[in-house]
Amino acid sequence: MSRVTRFAARDPGPAARLAGFMDHLRSHGFRLGVAETETALRALDAVGAVQPDAVRRALKAVCSGCAEDAARFDDLFDSFWRNGGRVRQKVMPDRAGAPRHTRTSQTAEGKDSGSGGSPHAPEGGEGEAEAGGAGRLVASRVHNLMKTDLRKVVSAQDIHQAEAVARRLGEAIRDRRSRRRRAARKGAMIDLRRTLRASLATGGEPLRLARRTRPDRPVRIVALCDVSGSMAVYARPFLAFLAGLMRADGAADAYLFHTRLVRITEALRDDDPLRALNRITLLADGFGGGSRIGGALDDFARGQARRFVNGRTVVMILSDGYDSTTPEVIGGALARLKKRGCRVIWLNPLKGWTGYTPVAQAMAAALPHLDLFAAATTLADLAALDRELARI
């Protein structure tokens, strides 16, 4: 039993240790409240808390909330309770530090970006040059702000704006098919429940007919954003858009891809928009690297799409179409995706250039599968899409 963590003698007892464990899990991204600690204690009471394995399984059942949690749980359990016999000094979380779940980082991040370049600068972006000296940084910032292209650093205002844009797009894309019916003033079907209730007043004769109708259904947006090297300059506005989308629409889904595909929905739903961006910067390992659009789309079509994409989904691809895989792959992936009944929109920043023709092989292969192929370089461009989206 030498592997078991030894606890400092001054800590208040098993309940406190469990609370400490819950905090340990929380700091690793588990979403647990106070109620879970109580449930965990009751669960331990129920199983007896004698055998390590039984305890591990009991806590796993209580604390994990999704497949990823469950997969990570064993390691986290070992690192807390079986820490090679080392002494854990402080079992209770430190309360002296700043409270973590407040929205303070907005100002803090702002300060950062003023002094040391962008905190979210991807490798290979303007960050390297900017880090050189303060004087250059200022010039570069001015330069950035003067551009009409959306190359600004993602700021809280950007995300705020993007949220409004995303909301507007969500309104534009609606699907009128729904199986559920709601009470309404006009409608094709009679609402028996309300009609009968009203008929009591008229001696059982249903004189006033209440109606039901199919409500409008918003569709779900799944956005896939290319963050490969060629897209680096546009990646940030698109990221702002994704962040806004996630915050405006609880059903939307977001992915990044460069040479592989990463789901960033969970990270972007973080309370604090800037911390969310920080988290995805960490997730998007390889940001600004090569692009493998076809492969990433194929992974998506075979993997996540089977769970998240159905006939009521709009898949939005934000990419320039410069791909290193063969064009057949991209065509196949999009065909597979289309088979799920979704609509596919491709927003290409290059399309805004005068004289642009989709000659990149990948783009040419993708075109036949697209419901809409449009230009988007700025948030305003994205906002202007709502009329087109309403049509598809």
Place this chain on the structure above:
Amino acid sequence: MTSGIDGAAGVPPRTSMSDWQTLRNDLARQGYVATADLAMALHIAVVLGRPILLEGAAGVGKTEVARALAQARDTQLIRLQCYEGLDAAQAIYEWNYQRQLLAIRASAEDGQTGRSVEQRIFSEEFLLERPLLRAIRQRVAPVLLIDEIDRADEEFEAYLLEVLSDFQITVPELGTIRAVTRPIVVLTANGTRDLSDALRRRCIYAHVDYPDRETELAILHARLPQIEDAFARQIVGFVQALRKEELEKTPGVAEMLDFAAALAGLGVNDLTDDPLRLQATLATLLKTQADRGQVPTEVAQRLAGKAA
């Protein structure tokens, strides 16, 4: 086995530590081979009176858990199959409108009006119980299976949360109906959409995965004991190898059992014996055109040869 948790469910009864293994054995007796993690999660859910959320790919036996649990506890299984557009009228209760209309007409002819009629037609007699209401009105705590909760809309999920925390349902015309006993609630999901955090937090969670070779063998043995050991090993090995292939629909446990039953029905004793029959029985495992194309005779024979 704990001696039944009833509606009051105040303090959980103190139980000895191997109780979850007893539950595991009980399930095994019903032909369900549960992993240790799953058995523990079920045990905790039963003892603490919490709903349990089972997540996993289609065909790993999530629904089967509820059935086996109901049989092991010798109680009723009430099932609510969720689908998009499921609403309160389908899940909780509905008035029997046709009968109500008839009753109003009949009583009008008898000269009854107003209040007495209203009281009559909004009574239990005219109430159609749907699964949720039925589950909380059972004398013996049933197992309530809410299948594929991720197919239902978010609004329904929110309502379900309320029912699962209070175990009471309010019918405006009748008043609040409180749970007589507290059902054991089993929710299943296979990831059609993300479930809300609130629901996840309320539930005890267990992830159900495709069984490993030994577990699957045990399942096959429990369900189809007539298949002899060597052949059973071959079948399981074949299906496990098939799951590693790139398929659109990975065959689940139920498919494996169908496959084994089909082979036994055709009198096959060895997978490598008769390529034609193997190819024909693959219909029980591969459910799309593309998947059939992925596994031609040569591939099937190669997999079967390795599995032997």
